[in-house]
Amino acid sequence: MKETRDPVAMAGWLAAGAGAATAGLGLAVLAGWATGNLRLIHGAPGLPAMPPVSALAFLLSGVALLAATLRWNRVALVVGLLVAAGGAVSLVEWSLGVEFGVDLTLARRLAAEIPFPDRMPPNAALCFLLTGIGLALPSGFRHRGHGGLPGALSGSMVFSLGAIALAGYSLELPTYGWWKVMTRMAVHGAAGFTITGVGLVTLAWRREQAQVAGPPRWLPLPVGLATLTSTLCLWQAMEAAEEAHIEAHARLVGVSVETARQALLPLPELVLPSVGLVTGLLLSALATAAVYLALTAQRRAAQAELARAALERSEADLQRVRAELEVRVRERTAELESFTYSVSHDLRAPLRHIDGYSKLLLEEAGARLDGDSRRWLERIREGAQQMASMVDDLLALSRMGRREPARRLAEQRALVEAALRDLRHEMADREMDLRVGKLPPADCDPALVKQVWVNLLSNALKFTRPRPRAVIEVGCESGERGEVFYVRDNGVGFDMKYADKLFGVFQRLHRREDFDGTGVGLATVQRIIHTHGGRVWAEAELGRGAAFFFTLGEASSRAQEVKAAAAAGK
Amino acid sequence: MQRYEVEILLVEDDPNDVELTLHALEAGHLINRIQVVRDGEEALDYLFRRGTFSDRDRSCPPRLVLLDLKLPKVDGLEVLRQIKSDTRTKLIPVVILTSSKEERDRLNGYLYGVNSYIQKPVDFDQFRETVRQLGLYWLLLNEPPPAGRYAAE
Numbered sequence: 001m002k003e004t005r006d007p008v009a010m011a012g013w014l015a016a017g018a019g020a021a022t023a024g025l026g027l028a029v030l031a032g033w034a035t036g037n038l039r040l041i042h043g044a045p046g047l048p049a050m051p052p053v054s055a056l057a058f059l060l061s062g063v064a065l066l067a068a069t070l071r072w073n074r075v076a077l078v079v080g081l082l083v084a085a086g087g088a089v090s091l092v093e094w095s096l097g098v099e100f101g102v103d104l105t106l107a108r109r110l111a112a113e114i115p116f117p118d119r120m121p122p123n124a125a126l127c128f129l130l131t132g133i134g135l136a137l138p139s140g141f142r143h144r145g146h147g148g149l150p151g152a153l154s155g156s157m158v159f160s161l162g163a164i165a166l167a168g169y170s171l172e173l174p175t176y177g178w179w180k181v182m183t184r185m186a187v188h189g190a191a192g193f194t195i196t197g198v199g200l201v202t203l204a205w206r207r208e209q210a211q212v213a214g215p216p217r218w219l220p221l222p223v224g225l226a227t228l229t230s231t232l233c234l235w236q237a238m239e240a241a242e243e244a245h246i247e248a249h250a251r252l253v254g255v256s257v258e259t260a261r262q263a264l265l266p267l268p269e270l271v272l273p274s275v276g277l278v279t280g281l282l283l284s285a286l287a288t289a290a291v292y293l294a295l296t297a298q299r300r301a302a303q304a305e306l307a308r309a310a311l312e313r314s315e316a317d318l319q320r321v322r323a324e325l326e327v328r329v330r331e332r333t334a335e336l337e338s339f340t341y342s343v344s345h346d347l348r349a350p351l352r353h354i355d356g357y358s359k360l361l362l363e364e365a366g367a368r369l370d371g372d373s374r375r376w377l378e379r380i381r382e383g384a385q386q387m388a389s390m391v392d393d394l395l396a397l398s399r400m401g402r403r404e405p406a407r408r409l410a411e412q413r414a415l416v417e418a419a420l421r422d423l424r425h426e427m428a429d430r431e432m433d434l435r436v437g438k439l440p441p442a443d444c445d446p447a448l449v450k451q452v453w454v455n456l457l458s459n460a461l462k463f464t465r466p467r468p469r470a471v472i473e474v475g476c477e478s479g480e481r482g483e484v485f486y487v488r489d490n491g492v493g494f495d496m497k498y499a500d501k502l503f504g505v506f507q508r509l510h511r512r513e514d515f516d517g518t519g520v521g522l523a524t525v526q527r528i529i530h531t532h533g534g535r536v537w538a539e540a541e542l543g544r545g546a547a548f549f550f551t552l553g554e555a556s557s558r559a560q561e562v563k564a565a566a567a568a569g570k
Numbered sequence: 571m572q573r574y575e576v577e578i579l580l581v582e583d584d585p586n587d588v589e590l591t592l593h594a595l596e597a598g599h600l601i602n603r604i605q606v607v608r609d610g611e612e613a614l615d616y617l618f619r620r621g622t623f624s625d626r627d628r629s630c631p632p633r634l635v636l637l638d639l640k641l642p643k644v645d646g647l648e649v650l651r652q653i654k655s656d657t658r659t660k661l662i663p664v665v666i667l668t669s670s671k672e673e674r675d676r677l678n679g680y681l682y683g684v685n686s687y688i689q690k691p692v693d694f695d696q697f698r699e700t701v702r703q704l705g706l707y708w709l710l711l712n713e714p715p716p717a718g719r720y721a722a723e
Contacts, residue, residue, distance in 0.1 A: 341672055345640050348669040349584060352692045356590040359694035381694075388692035399673075 011206040015069040018199025023062025025192045029055035043188035047169075048176075050186035054120045057086045057128045058192050064135040065199045076139035084132025090125035123176075123233075124185050127161050127193045130154035134200050138207060147211065148204030149218045155204060156222035159197020160229040165190035168237060174244075175237040214302065215295055224288030231280025238273035340398050347391050354384040386518075390506070393520035397505065400527050405445035407532075412439040412453075412485065415446055416474055419453035426461045430470060437475030440483055444552045448528045455521040456487040456548050462515050463491030463546065471545075481535075481551060488547035493540040502538055525550070577603045577709060579632040581613040581649065583641050590694070591636070591667075591701060598702035605632065610644025613637070614652055617659050631662055634708045637684075639668040639675055647678050654683040661715040663708055667701075 032040025033052045041049045060083045068076035093099055099119075120128075134154030138147075165185045168175030176184040185193075201222065208216040250260035358381045366374060416436055420427070442449075457472070464470035471490040476483050494502075494509045501507045503526040506519040525548075529536040533553025540546035578595070582588050588606055595604065607613045615621040617631070635653065639646035646666065653659045663685040668675070671689040679687050688704065691697045 341670070341674075344672055345669045348690075348692060349587065352669070352690060352694070352697065353586040353590065355692055356586070356593075356694040356697065360590075360593065385692055 008206055008209045011202050011209070012069055015199045015203040015206065016066055018195050018202065019062045019065030019067075019069055021062070022065060022192055022196045022199065023059050025188060025195075026055045026057070026059030026062060029188070030059065043186055048184040048186050050189045051120050053086065053090075054124055054128075054186070054189055057083055057120075058189070058196075060086075061128065061131045061135075061196055064132070065196065065203070068135050068139050068203055069199075073139040077136050080132045080134075080136030080139060082132070084129050084136060087125045087127070087129030087132060090120045091122060091129060093119070094122045094125065121176075121185050123161055123165065124189055124193070127158045127196075130158050131193075131196055131200065134158070134204075138204075147218070148206075148208035148216055149221070151200050151204035151207065152216070152218060152222040153225055155197045155200025155202075156226040157197075157229050158193050158200060160226040161233065162190045162193025162195075162197055164230045164233040166194060173234075173237045174240050175233050215298065217295070219295055220288045220292040223291045224284050227280070227284035227287045231277065231284060234280060235273055235277040238276055242273055336398065340395055343391065344395050348388055351384045351388045351391075355381050355388075358384070390518045390520070393518045393524070394505075397520055397524045397527060400448065400451070400524055400531070403445075403448065403531070405448055405528075405532050407443050407445055409441050409443055410446040410449065411441045412449075412476070415450045416453050416457075418450055419457050422454055423458055423461060426458065430461070430465075431468060432464070432470035432472060435471075435473045435475075437473070439474070439476050439485070442483060442485075442552045443554075444532055445528075448531070449552070452525050452528050452550065453487075455525050459521060459548070460487050460489035460491065460546075462517065463493070463510075464489050465515075466492060479551065482554075484549050484551055486547055486549045488545065490545040493542050493544050493546045495542045496540060499538055499540070503536070529553075577633045578605070578705070579613065579616060579635045580604060580606045581610070581635065581637045581641065581646070582606065583608050583638065587638070587690075590697065594698040594701035595705055597698050598705045609642040610646065610649045613641075613649050614644060617653060617662075618656070631659065633663070633714055635662055635664040636667045636704075637664055639666060639670060639679075647675070647682060650679065650682045650684055663712070663714075665704060665708065667704075 028040055029050050030052060031037070033055065038049075039045075043050070060079050064076050064079035064083060067073075067079060089100060131154060134151045137150040162185075165176040166187070167173075169187050169190070174184075176187075176190060204222075205216065208218075246260050246264060247257055249264060250257045253260065255263075358377045362369075362374060362377050369377070413436070416439065420434075453474075457474075460472045461470070464472065467490055473488040474486070475488075476485050478484070492510070498509050501509065503522045504519075505523040507523075508517070508519040526536050529550050529552070534551040535553075536548065536550040538546060538548045580588065580591060582591060588608075592604070592606075605616065607616050613635075616623045616626070617635075619626045637646050637650060641649070646668070650664055650666070653662060653664055660683070664683075665686040665688060666675075666679050666684050667688050667690060669690055676687055686704075686708075688700060691700060
């Protein structure tokens with residue numbers, strides 16, 4: 001039974017029930033007038049009667065409430081306006097002290113023999129006016145976006161006027177009256193207004209739910225208004241009670257009312273109504289504020305919950321994307337590995353064959369070939385060997401990029417010495433001045449950074465070859481972002497306008513016949529430095545030498561982020 | 571000195587490589603008694619006397635296996651694994667002679683118990699010298715495992 005659990009549907013049932021009860025009350029009292037049943041007219045013996053016009057207004061109020069619940073807006077508008085008009089006419093009568101005789105006409109028609117009771121009291125008239133407006137306004141002017149507020153405000157006032165009158169009957173306090181007007185609201189009338197008020201507020205809530213879920217923003221206003229209305233009623237009842245007390249005293253002692261008032265003034269009971277009024281006013285303000293704060297807190301909590309849910313969702317999304325990315329990276333790496341594997345196997349074989357058969361041809365048929373042909377065969381072999389070293393270098397470069405640096409504190413001096421040992425063949429028979437300055441240890445992958453030193457020193461050796469005496473300087477200086485290592489030479493240098501091409505794969509700034517090499521060395525250096533999160537750059541002058549600088553980055557930079565992400569992924 | 575029917579088993583699928591390797595062995599005067607097989611399956615058939623090699627004399631294993639890695643049907647590492655895990659063949663020296671010097675291949679080769687790992691140089695002069703030294707070392711300098719122990723255990 002999903003229908004009954006739906007709060008909006010339940011509100012509909014409640015409002016319809018209130019409408020039916022109100023209409024039923026009106027009908028019952030009218031029937032009482034028609035049949036002369038005093039029980040129905042008075043509610044209970046000895047209590048004020050409900051005039052027929054009130055009974056009719058109750059009947060119409062109930063019908064209007066039912067119509068509004070069923071969304072028969074036109075009916076609700078017309079009947080609601082009728083009820084409001086009834087209330088308004090009665091109020092005008094009271095305030096002007098005139099009688100239009102509506103009540104009398106109706107009463108005579110219904111029961112000529114029953115003595116005419118008092119008129120509809122002003123508080124009842126106000127209730128009907130409010131009920132009529134509260135039902136007619138939202139039904140007639142829906143498109144103006146009044147929402148539930150008019151209904152809620154009128155409903156809360158009607159409810160509190162009814163409830164306070166009911167309370168007056170049990171507390172023996174004249175809250176069922178209206179200032180000094182002697183006519184009282186009938187007890188079943190008070191109950192009827194309580195029910196109508198509940199119906200109005202429920203209807204307003206349902207109307208609001210159609211637009212926005214959750215408690216309506218205007219909730220503090222009806223709460224405050226209900227408290228205020230009750231306070232005012234209570235206050236005027238207490239005043240009336242006090243007045244009655246003074247009059248009784250005056251009669252008892254036989255003095256004028258004014259004298260009695262003067263005599264009784266210091267009595268604490270006499271200030272009670274004022275205290276009650278002030279307390280009540282404060283209470284209404286407090287109630288309004290409390291509901292407002294509670295609503296705000298609830299809204300904030302709902303927003304926080306939404307935000308938290310969204311955050312959780314986005315975090316989950318992020319996790320998922322990260323996991324997907326990791327899988328993709330792993331797949332790509334595997335693909336790349338199988339590609340480079342096949343390159344290293346399959347690309348070298350034909351080169352070996354070109355070189356091998358060229359060599360065999362040279363040996364077997366060399367004598368029959370002329371000088372040019374033999375030279376061409378040598379060129380073929382050189383080409384094949386050149387390409388083989390390019391393949392090797394490319395493989396090395398791709399291996400460097402795939403590898404995550406295994407960092408530890410490494411003595412750079414030891415790495416430089418190891419690099420120089422690797423290069424001893426290139427240094428043999430060379431006149432050179434090799435200066436290795438003070439090198440601090442650094443946090444890096446020693447195997448990779450040794451390759452950096454090898455490549456940079458090998459370049460320095462290569463490009464100083466034309467110099468009668470090579471001067472190569474290795475050192476370290478403190479830069480803004482940590483230690484800067486460098487290799488400086490007095491070689492042929494290069495024009496700085498080509499500096500951006502320096503680290504590209506297969507980029508060469510010199511002719512191959514002048515300086516050999518595949519153009520992968522500096523690209524490898526750059527890749528290693530970048531995987532360390534460091535920076536590499538060069539300064540040079542054509543004909544005057546070159547210097548290459550690099551930093552090794554922080555262990556806490558990219559590498560650790562990646563590591564942390566991987567750990568979080570697991 | 572023990573007599574070997576076949577001194578070198580060359581496992582090589584590429585005909586050019588076969589020719590160039592034979593040339594290099596010839597230059598080192600090692601061309602005698604060499605058996606060429608063209609894929610991994612044939613190599614295993616030869617070593618375990620199966621298929622076309624089922625009537626081969628069982629007392630005469632090769633003195634040296636020169637093994638390429640990238641082979642049709644059964645690849646070189648699998649051939650190596652089977653050689654080294656079978657008591658009949660595990661004592662035969664195996665030298666991987668291949669294009670690749672990928673870390674993975676070298677590691678797996680040694681894990682499976684290869685006796686030596688050589689990358690074929692592109693420069694034919696170097697290749698010839700490498701093969702010559704290889705032959706000299708394994709066939710002349712190196713002492714083979716004692717005969718008759720092949721089928722032991």
